[in-house]
Every structure is written in C-alpha cells, then in structure tokens.
Amino acid sequence: MIVKKREVKTILTRSNLPVSDYSVNPYVGCPHACKYCYASFMKRFANHPEPWGEFLDVKYWPEIRNPRNYSGKELFVGSVTDPYNPEEEKYGRTRALLEQLRGSGVKLSIQTKSDLVLRDLDLIASFPDARVGFSINTLDESFREDMDRAVSIERRLDAMKRVHDAGIRTTCFISPIFPGITDVPAIIGRVRDRCNLIWLENLNLRGSYKAVILDYIRDRHPELVSLYEEIYERKCRRYWERLDREMREYAETNGLEYVRNDDSMKKPFDAPPMIVNFFYHEEIKRSARRAEPAVPRGK
Secondary structure, eight states, rough: OEEEEESSOOSSSESTTOSSEEHHHHHHHEOOTTTTGGGGHHHHTTOSSSSSSSSSEEEEEEOOSSSGGGGEEEEEEEEOOOSSSSSHHHHHHHHHHHHHHSSSSEEEEEEEEEEGGGGGGGHTTTTTTTEEEEEEOOOHHHHHHOOOOSOOOHHHHHHHHHHHTTTTTEEEEEEEOOOTTTTHHHHHHHHHOOOOOEEEEEEOOTTTHHHHHHHHHHHHHHGGHHHHHHHHHHHOOOHHHHHHHHHHHHHHHHTTTTESOOOOOOOOTTTEEEEEEEEEEEHHHHHHHHSSSOOOOTT
C-alpha cells in the first residue's frame, strides 16, 4: 500500500449525488479495493500508476472557516472513498473533520464498510439528524472476499446494530446489487431491526472494471453469463424492472414502505425501515435538473 500525505485547498465539494449538498472525502483511493468500485476513475486525477486499492492519499486541509455557514446543508462523507478505511485508525482525518464541524448544524451522512466508525460514536451523536450507512450487498462471506478487502459482513451487521442502539439513524445500502447473486430479501431480513432506511442500487458496469466483473461472472458463475450479457451488453432493463416489482410486493407483504428516490429522515426513529429504490439515480438526478424552471437573469 502506497500512502502519501496531500494538502488540499478545501475538503467540501459541491455534490451531484441525489442525497446531499456536499461530498466530503478525507482520502483519495481506498484500501478496500472493491472490484466493482465506480470510484476507481479517481486514478485519472490522482496520478497513481498503482492498481486501485494499492494507494491512498491522506488529505490535509485548512481549518474550515465559519462551519455554521453550512448549517442545514447535507454532507455526504465517503462518496469516492471509505472514510473509515484501515488507515483512518492511524491518520484520523475523518475524526478531524467531525471535530471541525461539531456544532455547525450540518446534516451528516457517513457511508462505510467498516466498524471503525464505532470509535467516533460520541462525535457523530452530537450532530442533528446524523446518519451512518453500511454497504452490504451479500450475506455470503466467500463472495464478499472475492469482491473486497473490507471487514466481514457480520462485523458490519454488528456495527450497524450498535450505532442504531446508540440512537443514531442507520442506512443499509444494498449496493451494488449483483443480478442473480445478491439476495435482497435475505439482507433486508437481517437488517430491518437495526436500520431506518434501506437503499437499493443496481450494479453499473463501466470503465476498466466492467471487464473485471464480466470475467469474474464467466469464471465463477457461468450460469449467469447470458443474464449479464443481456443487461450489460444489450442494455436491457427487464431484470431491474422485475426486481422493482418483486421488491414492491415484498415490502407490501412485510409491512414496509417502498418508494423511489426518497431520502426522507422524517419518520419516527422506531418506525420500520423504508425501502428506497435508487436504480439509475444518475439519470433521475439529470432529469430533475432539466425539469427545474430557469432562474431569471439578475436573480
């Protein structure tokens, strides 16, 4: 692992995500080395020849001025890196960020695959409407080991429960959903007692990791080759449309609310989790922007 320190002008970046105003990433790169990671495109901007997962830039930024200016804004921590990757235990940049923002009134969302987040429960609990999301797209540890170097699924599930028991809202991010592999109902069954939201996101294949995943399917799951070719070569969405219908029926049968593209945190803390379909959220975000009325000149 190549680790370098890197000074940056700011740690807050305007976000295109449908769930936040700002993206915050205390690191560039990620030791979890997820084979399906869309953030691997960051290599183009980081000037790293190393494979994805073999380098990490540790960010140092000037003290955030007037953090109260961000009051009410939604900050998503971990859009292109895991803020609680193993090196965080040594460098503490995510904790430094939380300390700088404490008392600012920001709405904080953290996304991770690590139970290291438990170290900072005291800080996270001090933020209004704080939320911690855990990425879990399988209950099969062998498949998880094939896909990433993060902590085990059981450790993530335990951490989710401990965060939720501490009175902090939690999200189970079932992403990416691997067609024919990810058992969404089984995951929901394991997490519904320890989370407030369940996000669903489809597997997107693009760039260099498309070939990596398709080769993996051919080698380890040849029975799924025709399905993956249908989805990722012929661009057919029937699988996702069928899964959408099945999940809507599952939610109705199990007394859960099922919605599309809703990031609400307004439900009572003890209410059953809401299942949120974020399939193709990039297109939804673009469509929403096109639908916005033009702002008159001079305003």
